Amino acid sequence: MTSALRRKAAQMASAAAAAAAGMGCYSQTSWALRRLGAGGGALASAATRRRNCSVAAAVFDNQNREYVIVGGGNAAGYAARTFVEHGMADGRLCIVSKEAVPPYERPALTKGYLFPPEKKPARLPGFHTCVGSGGQRQTAEWYKENGIEVLYEDPVEAFDGKTQTLKTSSGKILKYGSLIISTGCAAARLPEKIGGDLPGVHYIRDVADADSLVSSLGKAKKIVVIGGGYIGMEVAAAACGWNLDTTIIFPEDHIMPRLFTPSLAKKYEELYEQNGVKFVKGALIDKLDAGSDGRVSSAILKDGSVVEADTVIVGIGAKPSVSPFEAVGVNIEVGGIEVDSMFRTSIPSIFAIGDVAAFPLKMYDRIARVEHVDHARKSAQHCIETLLTSQAKAYDYLPYFYSRVFEYEGSSRKIWWQFYGDNVGETIEVGNFDPKIATFWIDSDSRLKGVFLESGTPEEFSLLPKLARSQPIVDKAKLKSATSVEDALEIARSSL
Ligand SMILES: Cc1cc2nc3c(=O)[nH]c(=O)nc-3n(C[C@H](O)[C@H](O)[C@H](O)COP(=O)(O)OP(=O)(O)OC[C@H]3O[C@@H](n4cnc5c(N)ncnc54)[C@H](O)[C@@H]3O)c2cc1C
Ligand SMILES: NC(=O)c1ccc[n+]([C@@H]2O[C@H](COP(=O)([O-])OP(=O)(O)OC[C@H]3O[C@@H](n4cnc5c(N)ncnc54)[C@H](O)[C@@H]3O)[C@@H](O)[C@H]2O)c1
Numbered sequence: 001m002t003s004a005l006r007r008k009a010a011q012m013a014s015a016a017a018a019a020a021a022g023m024g025c026y027s028q029t030s031w032a033l034r035r036l037g038a039g040g041g042a043l044a045s046a047a048t049r050r051r052n053c054s055v056a057a058a059v060f061d062n063q064n065r066e067y068v069i070v071g072g073g074n075a076a077g078y079a080a081r082t083f084v085e086h087g088m089a090d091g092r093l094c095i096v097s098k099e100a101v102p103p104y105e106r107p108a109l110t111k112g113y114l115f116p117p118e119k120k121p122a123r124l125p126g127f128h129t130c131v132g133s134g135g136q137r138q139t140a141e142w143y144k145e146n147g148i149e150v151l152y153e154d155p156v157e158a159f160d161g162k163t164q165t166l167k168t169s170s171g172k173i174l175k176y177g178s179l180i181i182s183t184g185c186a187a188a189r190l191p192e193k194i195g196g197d198l199p200g201v202h203y204i205r206d207v208a209d210a211d212s213l214v215s216s217l218g219k220a221k222k223i224v225v226i227g228g229g230y231i232g233m234e235v236a237a238a239a240c241g242w243n244l245d246t247t248i249i250f251p252e253d254h255i256m257p258r259l260f261t262p263s264l265a266k267k268y269e270e271l272y273e274q275n276g277v278k279f280v281k282g283a284l285i286d287k288l289d290a291g292s293d294g295r296v297s298s299a300i301l302k303d304g305s306v307v308e309a310d311t312v313i314v315g316i317g318a319k320p321s322v323s324p325f326e327a328v329g330v331n332i333e334v335g336g337i338e339v340d341s342m343f344r345t346s347i348p349s350i351f352a353i354g355d356v357a358a359f360p361l362k363m364y365d366r367i368a369r370v371e372h373v374d375h376a377r378k379s380a381q382h383c384i385e386t387l388l389t390s391q392a393k394a395y396d397y398l399p400y401f402y403s404r405v406f407e408y409e410g411s412s413r414k415i416w417w418q419f420y421g422d423n424v425g426e427t428i429e430v431g432n433f434d435p436k437i438a439t440f441w442i443d444s445d446s447r448l449k450g451v452f453l454e455s456g457t458p459e460e461f462s463l464l465p466k467l468a469r470s471q472p473i474v475d476k477a478k479l480k481s482a483t484s485v486e487d488a489l490e491i492a493r494s495s496l
């Protein structure tokens, strides 16, 4: 069969699958897939579940899709690649995206994307998925060549699980056979009534946000960054590259409170201060004020003090984008759509992956949402592989977070760190940016639970997942007496 013919046949199978699924009937799919030959295994087996339906009513129209991914972000890009690898994309897969461009590696937005103009900033199409993990760059052409339909700038606004239909903002009605929810997170916002929507106030979640921020940075002099988490740390470091007067304001007593110990945070804060960044800790924003031109001009703190700013970047966390899929089942503790270890929701044929998925974190026996790209990539691959091969394999994720800042050419000190595991228990810290730092989290049974390393070599970084995965019992006294980070890593390695 030629590829065009195969695509047409697959489209017919697809339409039949969705139409039949909508009627609670899969036999038409089975018929179409038998004509197609190999590659229809997963659907054909679904077909055998329900044999007694009439196929006469199957509708071959444009509204029916076999597989629909909602969301065009990191997880969607890796899911699309997995469909292609299994020969199940062509004519069968549709991605419905709110954004105007195909999936890209979101982490770049607060890293290479914010380099000043003379320091070769990253721009699309340079960082479409899956380049972030060394894979092929999937541009819009890639999706076309692989027979994947992508609907751009057309977010899903309504969902009906009974009829298996989605409605997009432009009014399209899409019927799906299987639905993969990968809507990620949205940036938490400061309320409009305290100035959260003033011109010059930025949030950063997608490339349109990043473009808007870059245009403000080009004119900015005084920057206020609200929030001492990932966005705060990465954007403040980027602002140093533009030589801007930068102040970070946050409610806690140290930066990166979700992960860093106070002592680790202090070392990073000192490094930022050496780069001219100011910190206002333990402070909450009362409101953002506008100047006579209507743009933001200052941040007023709850204690009444005023910090002037012509540009404000807000990084106060993210919220899972569950709407309009609330009925699928939201986890009340961690938010997000609840799934099992194969990313199946409580409704058959509906899956959730990436930031929005509340999944069983097997290693630590708890339900978690992980808002980091490694999980977005791996959850996508795992979900689609188990869906297409019908293998009952449980996701067994080892948490991995990282950051890189001051990477731009000419920076006095590049910093890059990785963390694996769980940041629970007591900590042992070694090194002082000389140039490395390591922190080990150790539980009451002396098991190593989590490990952090700044400025490691590739070989040293490759040791971290082995340690965090096997959780060896370590000799705490020996580790505390380590004379260098290299020495400490060797002590940890020898306990494996
Ligand atoms: C600025 C920034 C920097 C980051 N840096 C790092 C990093 O260095 N390291 C790291 O590990 N992680 C990082 N992360 C986190 C990482 O990017 C996310 O974990 C990852 O993108 C999650 O992938 P996802 O596909 O689940 O969600 P996303 O990539 O956010 O994709 C969700 C997509 O769904 C779309 N969408 C939402 N609702 C709808 C709807 N109703 N209909 C259609 N489309 C919809 C969104 O527009 C978006 O395109 C960063 C995040 C941000 C915002
Ligand atoms: N390297 C990375 O992994 C990376 C980089 C950038 C973004 N991200 C992801 O992007 C998302 C958003 O990041 P983020 O930095 O906004 O979230 P975050 O959770 O890392 O940090 C939020 C910070 O906001 C502050 N905060 C919370 N409420 C506040 C309030 N009302 N007023 C002032 N400050 C407040 C706190 O200091 C908190 O640490 C997260 O999912 C994050 O994982 C990840």
Ligand SMILES: O=C1O[C@H]([C@@H](O)CO)C(O)=C1O
Pocket (backbone or CB within 6 Å): 105, 107, 108, 109, 111, 112, 126, 127, 131, 132, 133, 373
């Ligand atoms: O995972 C990542 O992907 C991008 C970039 O590497 C893509 O080229 C980036 O900055 C990351 O941290």
